Amino acid sequence: MHVLILGGTTEARRLAELLAGEAGVRVTSSLAGRVAAPRLPPGEVRVGGFGGVEGLADWLREHRVDALIDATHPFAGTISFNAAAAAALAHVPLLALRRPGWVAGEGDDWRVVGSLEEAARALPGLGERVFLTTGRMGLAAFSGSELADLWFLVRSVDAPEPPFPARMEVLLDRGPFSLDGERELLRRQGIDVVVTKDSGGSATSPKLVAAREAGVPVVVVRRPPGPEGVAVVASPRGAVDWVRLVRG
The missing domain is CATH 3.40.50.720 (NAD(P)-binding Rossmann-like Domain)
Structure with a gap:
């Protein structure tokens, strides 16, 4: 077979x-x-x-x-x-x-949106240092001038290609990620908002727990049908x- x-x-x-x-x-x-x-x-x-x-x-x-x-x-x-x-x-x-998919629990501050473009529009007022964990594709959604004052930490397996955010640091890494590691990353980088796709699974979910513990809001892009x-x-x-x- x-x-x-x-x-x-x-x-x-x-x-x-x-x-x-x-x-x-x-x-x-x-x-x-x-x-x-x-x-x-x-x-x-x-x-x-x-x-x-x-x-x-x-x-x-x-x-x-x-x-x-x-x-x-x-x-x-x-x-x-x-x-x-x-x-x-x-x-x-x-x-x-x-x-x-992931399910929000007690203490989570999630803002669920339908696309990367909606996620970008939700960022102003939520924070200034963004942990962007949506992969290297689709970064153009966060490259607009209205987000020029925000700083982005972009984590992906491979280096992204432009267009991407004006103020950005790239972290090349591959899951699974540990909870201790995600806690330290948020603390060290001063992250005050996280953006992610609802990819589900346990390999990348520790960031959600770390964000909840730190009181950091998370913009979650829902799955397409x-x-x-x-x-x-x-x-x-x-x-x-x-x-x-x-x-x-």
């Missing part, structure tokens, strides 16, 4: 590890190629796009894929819709592996169970 995982996430790597131990299962992981030195999962790996819906459907047919699992980042967006359309064209079963009618599981183990059902 050939399983194609659209990956690039911690859950995708874990799923590849689990499926690599399944008898009679061949695993191929597809990475978008946006990270210069990704952590490679076990099994076969391909890097780069497919060329849209038709390209992905052709790849599924050509490589005799029996099951497709979309384990991309919750904010990957386009690929999830392409996967749903391509799976339908190629008549391949599709599953979405989505880590649960995914394609309708796609089966969803919340864990790699759940995805393995699905593969077993498909295999019969």
Whole structure:
């Protein structure tokens, strides 16, 4: 049985590890190629796009894929819709592996917004030293002159490219991050507002706890909607169970 995982996430790597131990299962992981030195999962790996819906459907047919699992980042967006359309064209079963989103708890000061642009508009008056943890893509939303007085600490795996905030320091780092480390980072940098996407999971959630403890507001960009009618599981183990059902 050939399983194609659209990956690039911690859950995708874990799923590849689990499926690599399944008898009679061949695993191929597809990475978008946006990270210069990704952590490679076990099994076969391909890097780069497919060329849209038709390209992905052709790849599924050509490589005799029996099951497709979309384990991309919750904010990957386009690929999830392409996967749903391509799976339908190629008549391949599709599953979405989505880590649960974060939920605000007692003491959290969250401002939930619908986009990076809304997050940028919410910043004036909230703080002056911003911890921006939305990745290196989309920094243009924070490059406007109305935010010129704000200072940004931008954390990403790879160096960002312009346009980006006028006053900015880049911290190249990769999760998972510890609570002690996040506490110290907020303290050392004098952070008084955090901006993040609701990516979910535990690898980057300690910043939320550190912000709550420090009384720092957090602007949270909600997840975009995914394609309708796609089966969803919340864990790699759940995805393995699905593969077993498909295999019969």
